[in-house]
Amino acid sequence: MFRKLSEDRIKVRISFEGEEFFVDTDQSVASALLAEGHQVFRSSVINNQPRGAFCMMGVCFDCLLEINGRPNQQACMVPVKENMVIKRQISSGNNPS
Amino acid sequence: MTLPAFDYVILGAGPxxxxxxxxxxxxxxxxLVLDEQSQPGGQIYRNIETLKTTRPQEFQKLGQEYQSASQLVENFRQCGVEHWFERSIWQISKDLSIYHVNPExxxxxxxxxxxxxxxLLIAVGAMERPMPLPGWTLPGVMACTAADVLYKTSGLVPEGKVVLAGSGPLMLLIACRMLDAGVRISAILDTGNKTSTLESLPLLPKALRTPSYLFKGASMIWKLRKAGIKMVSGVQTVEALGTQKLEQVRFRKGSMTETLGADLLLLHHGVVPNVQITRLLGCEHQWYEQQRYWEPKVDEWGxxxxxxxxxxxxCGRVAGSKVAELSGHLAAFDMLYQMKVITQKDRDQKSKHLFEQRNSHLAVRPFLDKLFQPSKNWLVPQDDSTLVCRCEEVTVxxxxxxxxxxxxxPDRVKSLIRCGMGPCQGRVCGLNVTEIIADESGLPPETLGYFKIRPPLRPITLGLLAQLH
Amino acid sequence: MKREEAEVAVVGGGVIGASLAYGIVNRNPSVLLIDKENMELTASRGNFGLVWVQGKGFGMPHYADWSIEATEHWPEFASRLEEESGISLDYEKTGGLEICLGAQEFEERKNFLGQMQEQSKDGTNPCEMLSRSDLQSKLPDIVLGDEVSGASYCPHDGFVNPLALLKALHWGFQQKNGKYRHGHSVLNIQKNGCGFCIETDSCLFQVNKVVIASGLGTTKLSKMVSMHVPVRPERGQVLVTERTKRVFPFATGRLRQNADGSFMLGASNEDVGYNLETSPEVLSSIASHAIRIFPVLNNLQLIRSWASLRVLTPDQKPVYVESEECPGAFAVTSHSGVTLASLHSNHLPDWILDGKKPLDFDVFHSRRFDVP
Structure with missing residues (x-):
């Protein structure tokens, strides 16, 4: 869905769903994952449907991920950091009726 | 407890x-300036410092206006202002105590x-007007400006089959930027309505006082056409199709329906003020009928x-970066007068030419606001199964x-069906909820009010909250 | 000016008014439920959702029994309402805990429940005290904070989704052709030859009977038909967290986990008049208290908060009264509108329509507040 224009930037190591990547520093978790071709970030809380990044500016709260063990982190706002462990956020609550 | 105090706190480091x-x-x-990003520039000049130093080629491609803003940013860096970046506001009390956290x-x-x-100066800018349509929650469907953010911050450009849908000058600008970056755009689906084109014509003479805006618009369309992009006007419905992610885009124009393969669908329906903070503070708001959004009621100084x-x-009446910059100066002059740093005469003298410049930039606005008036089809999704509240998954x-x-x-609807109760606090669904209530009840939107906005403006942990105690 | 007629009008669309209207419409379809438009002051929309007995009725044993009776009716009431409205209430009779921090709180709680037992008619009290280890064994999935000393437990307690309850009552009422009239502020209620005329800003309603269930507006409206029903506002602030795994299957007065997995924290008691703002200080102390009980809450994110005004009578117990000067005019108010919803819809229609009062009903008369 996206491609990178250049490949000459400083890298940090992150993992997403157990898979390791080296990604450009100075960017958000969301853009790092999109650059690696990952679009599905979480499942929705009511209907368990796939969701990904949408607004990329902190408005929509659709890009929520589990980062370093903490759920509901805004992937488009949190900068990538060395050794970040990132997981899809699978709706952990009970779905309301 | 005495808090660290500042004469002037500015939220947002955009123009x-x-x-x-x-x-x-x-x-x-x-x-003190607080901003959610890691450097000054706002959304319009996002990542400008890094781009200039580390990716000069892309910096050049972003055009004259973007480049010239780097002078503003440099001056800002050197003016002796205290600035804290990567700060999100979660609460502002009536006494203007400001509570903030980092992105985590x-x-x-x-x-x-x-x-x-x-x-306090609120300069948090605008957000894209959400454009709910069937399938718009699928991964692979994004806001148009999201592509712009990815380009500026990460040097990412769309790849594969890229479709744009919506209307407004910003969509054209972003499409042109993509062209310059070598992106192939499969189609642009123009959902603007024709009647507003006619209705906007009487406003043209005034707009001609600032012909640069009009020229820019016309040249963008020309550029896109010349590139041979499929451009469909008068599109009445758009659907995003797919199971785990976007696979196709289906649209209808009159009796014609067409389905396109798509890897990325970018939506744009104009921009609207981000009023979350002014609502939280209880500022009075008014309904701007032309562009159908709420804006804070302000005097000429803001x-x-x-x-x-x-x-x-x-974050008030949307008028672009030049007007924003001028309004910033004006607001500061009046603040200085209110704080008795300068006299009224000083203020008025120093502001005179700023007002003149602002008026000349504003001359084009009535025309543009009419020309790109949001059309009802998109304010009130026609397909009743469309999700409006993305957080709590509430349909039309x-x-x-x-x-x-x-x-x-909106508050009654919220308490009945949880619409607007999720983490985005109704930022995304608010305006559409208003439009749907207005459509269903026949009442004018300005009589319906808006969600009561309460803290936290963004989620914070209970632990952090408890530490205040 | 529009005009409309009906047998009964209930003034107030909160949980009390809606319970009454829903109950009455089951017996007589000619019911109006008259509601205002601005819902800021509506206590039902800021409710914590407890169906609660524990500790209620101190100084008025009949109210304790009334609350127990209400919880006994709740399961049947909930399933019927769910069926009729098609809305799930998320009602769970989980049993309720009041969790104590420190030895002193535990002793105080124990003594208080002992006094409740002494004043009760049959010398019993449904509550028991649990030691810290008893409590922990009831809660295998969540670790207690170091300060937790134990809890009181009452099997009757539980909780419901309060907004779902309100919605279901409204839906159920309208399904039976009850007429919901919203957007009205009531200007006057006047006795006339054939009953009462209710004048609003846009309509005249002519009814035989009128029930005032108007929350903080009850005092003013009751006065129009010669009743003295004093109420005052008390602010409470509530917090809701993100959804998480279901680990806490009980109700407590200040903390519970919703059916969707989110935690709800609450119960400040503030005398601040009609101020509806939340305050960071109070939110902070609520969060802090909850973390002392369950340290794991420390990392959970707060998603929403709000403030709401409770409707309190001087002794905080319900008022049920029919006007002596204007028979046919009733006032109902209580801070326990959710708990009592089952009885309000089951028992009170007999009183309002036929004058048949439940046993010992007069203890709830508002004359108890009259200065002799």
Missing amino acids: AGMAAALTAREHGVKV GEHDSSVPSLVQAKH NTSVKGVSIAGD RQIRDAVKKGALS
């Missing part, structure tokens, strides 16, 4: 916030987590109905049912 900071600093006032929702020991403002709180830039049909049972305000 409006930076300009206000410059003017305030020139007069020796103690200024935590405190940093590097800066105090609570500051007090004597005067003062809101709440004492000590003013706004500048696109559920909202209509709630209205039929007597819910005649």
Whole structure:
């Protein structure tokens, strides 16, 4: 869905769903994952449907991920950091009726 | 407890916030600027410092206006303003105590987590008007400006089959940027309505006082056509199709329906002010009928109905970066006058040419606002199964049912069907909820009110909250 | 000016008014439910959702029994309402805990429940005290804070989704052709030859009977038909967290986990008049208290908060009264509208329509507040 224009930037190591990547520093978790071709970030809380990044500016709260063990982190706002462990956020609550 | 106090706290380091900071600093006032991003620039000049130094080629491609803003950013950096980046506001009390956290929702020991403002300038800018349509929650469907953000911050450009849908000058600008970056665009689906084109014509003469805007618009369309992009006007419905992610885009124009393969669908339906903070503070708002959004009620300096709180830039009437910058200076001059740093005469003298410039930039707005008036088809999704509230997954049909049972305000709808109760706090669904209630009930939107906005403006941990105790 | 007629009008669309209207419409379809438009002051929309007995009725044993009776009716009431409205209430009779921090709180709680037992008619009290280890064994999935000393437990307690309850009552009422009239502020209620005329800003309603269930507006409206029903506002602030795994299957007065997995924290008691703002200080102390009980809550994110005004009578117990000067005019108010919803819809229609009062009903008369 996206491609990178250049490949000459400083890298940090992150993992997403157990898979390791080296990604450009100075960017958000969301853009790092999109650059690696990952679009599905979480499942929705009511209907368990796939969701990904949408607004990329902190408005929509659709890009929520589990980062370093903490759920509901805004992937488009949190900068990538060395050794970040990132997981899809699978709706952990009970779905309301 | 005495809090760290500043004469002037500015929320947002975009053109409006930076300009206000410059003017305030020139007069020796103690200024703090808070911004969610890691460097100044706002959304319009996002990542400008890094781009200039590390990716000069892309910096050049972003055009004259973007490049010239780097002078503003440089001045801002050197003006002696205190600036704290990667700060999100979660609460502002009536006494202008400002509570903020980092993007992870935590405190940093590097800066105090609570500051007090004597005067507050809100310059948090606009957001894209959400454009709910069937399938718009699928991964692979994004807001148009999201592509722009990815380009500026990460050097990412769309790849594969790229479709744009919507209307408005910003969509054309972003499409042109993509062309320059070598992106192949499969199609642009123009959902603008024809009647507003006709209705906007009488406003053209005034708009011609600032022909640069019109020229820019026309040349963008010309450029896109020349590139051979499939451009469909008068599109009436758009659907995103797919199971785990976007696979196809289906659209209808008159009796013709067409389905396109798609890897990325970018939506744009104009921009609207981000009023979350002015709502939280209880500022009075008014309905701007032409563009169908709520804006804070302000005087010519940007003062809101709440004492000590003013706004500048696109978090009020949306008018672009130049107007935002001028409004920033103006708001600061009036703040200086209110704080008795300068006299009224001083203020008026120094502001005169700023007002003149602002008026000339504003001349084109009535024409543009009419030409790109949001059309009802997109304000009130025609397919009743469309999700409006992305967080709590509430459909148009559920909202209509709630209205039929007597819910005649966004807050009533919210309490009945959880619409607007999720983490985005109704930022995304608010305007559409208003439009759907208005459509179902026949009442004018300005009578319906808006969601009551309460803290936290963004989620924070209970642990962090408890630490305030 | 529009005009409309009906047998009964209930003034107030909160949970009390809606319970009454829903109950009455089951017996007589000619019911109007008259509601205002601005819902800021509506206590039902800020409710914590407890169906609660524990500790209620101190100084008025009959109210304790009334609350127990209400919880006994709740399961049947909930399933019927769910069926009729098609809305799930998320009602769970989980049993309720009041969790104590420190030895002193535990002793105080124990003594208080002992006094409740002494004043009760049959010398019993449904509550028991649990030691810290008893409590922990009831809660295998969540670790207690170091300060937790134990809890009181009552099997009757539980909780419901309060907004779902309100919605279901409204839906159920309208399904039976009850007429919901919203957007009205009531200007006057006047006795006339054939009953009462209710004048609003846009309509005249002519009814035989009128029930005032108007929350904080009850005092003013009751006065129009010669009743003295004093109420005052008390602010409470509530917090809701993100959804998480279901680990806490009980109700407590200040903390519970919703059916969707989110935690709800609450119960400040503030005398601040009609101020509806939340305050960071109070939110902070609520969060802090909850973390002392369950340290794991420390990392959970707060998503929403709000403030709401409770409707309190001087002794905080319900008022049920029919006007002596204007028979046919009734006032109902209580801070326990959710708990009592089952009885309000089951028992009170007999009183309002036929004058048949439940046993010992007069203890709830508002004359108890009259200065002799």
